[in-house]
Amino acid sequence: MLSLFLFQISLNRMIKTLSATNYSIEIGPLTESSFQDLLTNKYAHSRKVIMVDENTHDNCLEFLLTAFDDLTDAEVILLPAGEENKVMEVCFQVWNALSDYGIGRNDLVINLGGGVVTDMGGFIAAVFKRGVDFVNIPTSLLGMVDASIGGKTGIDLGAFKNQLGVFKDPVAIFIDPSFLHSLPENEVWNGFAEILKHSLIADSSLWAKIKNYRNIDDLYTADLIEAGISIKLKTLLNDPFEKGERKLLNFGHTIGHAIEGCMLETDSPVSHGHAVAIGLLLESQLSNNRGILSNEEFKEIEETIKALYSPIELDEEQIAIVLELMKNDKKNSEGKIKGILIHSIGHCTFDEVFEEEEIRKIL
Numbered sequence: 001m002l003s004l005f006l007f008q009i010s011l012n013r014m015i016k017t018l019s020a021t022n023y024s025i026e027i028g029p030l031t032e033s034s035f036q037d038l039l040t041n042k043y044a045h046s047r048k049v050i051m052v053d054e055n056t057h058d059n060c061l062e063f064l065l066t067a068f069d070d071l072t073d074a075e076v077i078l079l080p081a082g083e084e085n086k087v088m089e090v091c092f093q094v095w096n097a098l099s100d101y102g103i104g105r106n107d108l109v110i111n112l113g114g115g116v117v118t119d120m121g122g123f124i125a126a127v128f129k130r131g132v133d134f135v136n137i138p139t140s141l142l143g144m145v146d147a148s149i150g151g152k153t154g155i156d157l158g159a160f161k162n163q164l165g166v167f168k169d170p171v172a173i174f175i176d177p178s179f180l181h182s183l184p185e186n187e188v189w190n191g192f193a194e195i196l197k198h199s200l201i202a203d204s205s206l207w208a209k210i211k212n213y214r215n216i217d218d219l220y221t222a223d224l225i226e227a228g229i230s231i232k233l234k235t236l237l238n239d240p241f242e243k244g245e246r247k248l249l250n251f252g253h254t255i256g257h258a259i260e261g262c263m264l265e266t267d268s269p270v271s272h273g274h275a276v277a278i279g280l281l282l283e284s285q286l287s288n289n290r291g292i293l294s295n296e297e298f299k300e301i302e303e304t305i306k307a308l309y310s311p312i313e314l315d316e317e318q319i320a321i322v323l324e325l326m327k328n329d330k331k332n333s334e335g336k337i338k339g340i341l342i343h344s345i346g347h348c349t350f351d352e353v354f355e356e357e358e359i360r361k362i363l
């Protein structure tokens with residue numbers, strides 16, 4: 001796992017490299033990145049498998065196949081799109097396909113997609129034959145600033161989010177913002193929720209800069225992506241396996257994951273980023289109700305979230321389900337619901353006990 005980060009800028013390329021001891025994260029045009037070097041050198045004699053979902057198959061795959069001759073013979077595995085398909089049944093089918101293709105430990109999996117593809121593709125690769133190397137090429141904003149980074153791979157188990165998974169780092173991550181141009185606008189805003197989260201837990205000046213972003217064009221810049229990633233990397237630095245401060249990255253997720261899980265099997269599923277945005281608002285409300293977060297800063301957070309994300313209606317039965325799901329959250333211990341509270345913008349604490357009644361009231 002990553003343990004030490006060095007931030008550096010490659011001057012000879014249009015690429016910014018954020019490097020960890022185990023792997024690097026390159027931001028910029030994929031054709032300018034070291035992806036080609038990997039294909040030509042380290043994996044010259046390896047079989048390549050590209051994981052895509054239906055949307056990245058239609059919008060991103062052709063570019064990859066056209067730009068990199070070494071991928072002409074790659075096997076392409078088409079995953080069904082959507083969170084509801086981040087499940088074991090799909091993994092079984094893919095593992096069978098990998099066996100049929102004769103994929104071995106020296107081969108390479110390339111995950112080309114949003115957080116669902118990088119989470120599930122990473123898990124599939126990490127478990128197959130005790131581990132096949134994989135690279136992540138995230139194509140959604142959420143994938144670029146969060147899901148593809150940090151070595152968490154996994155799938156859902158019923159309504160329980162990410163219940164099955166392993167920590168396994170990719171060989172490298174290549175972030176090319178030009179993939180965002182085919183991403184639907186609402187998905188771009190969903191990814192922005194994780195950048196808002198990163199600023200709320202660790203960077204009040206970033207929050208001040210982005211809280212009034214209302215124009216989608218503001219979200220396509222490499223600078224914003226780099227700012228979001230840098231906070232995640234710093235938080236991971238001392239805690240790759242989430243024993244302590246990495247838990248801060250779950251701000252908004254205790255309630256957000258439960259809402260996402262509850263709505264997953266309904267006719268109106270809620271995307272991860274949208275659920276996180278609502279979770280940020282509700283966990284800020286919790287902090288404000290306890291007198292930890294000032295009224296002034298709570299209002300700021302409330303205004304930003306309400307301006308960008310629509311409310312999610314929950315009936316009494318769904319509120320009961322959300323509370324049940326929260327009782328099974330991975331961050332819980334000693335039989336208590338535990339989450340993150342915000343004290344001021346840029347400063348949060350983890351392992352805080354959430355009382356069932358106060359959550360019910362807020363929901």
Ligand SMILES: NC(=O)c1ccc[n+]([C@@H]2O[C@H](COP(=O)([O-])OP(=O)(O)OC[C@H]3O[C@@H](n4cnc5c(N)ncnc54)[C@H](O)[C@@H]3O)[C@@H](O)[C@H]2O)c1
Pocket residue numbers: 053054055056059060081082083086113114115116117119139140141142143146147148149150151152153161162179180181182183184187190191271272273
């Ligand atoms: N591992 C982690 O640390 C981590 C962190 C945060 C989130 N996640 C996970 O990430 C997932 C959410 O990620 P997401 O929001 O990217 O969801 P997603 O992968 O479902 O992508 C959202 C939608 O956009 C489509 N899409 C992606 N890239 C596209 C492109 N360039 N053009 C057109 N369509 C495109 C997808 O097909 C999908 O329909 C959740 O499962 C969440 O649990 C994981």
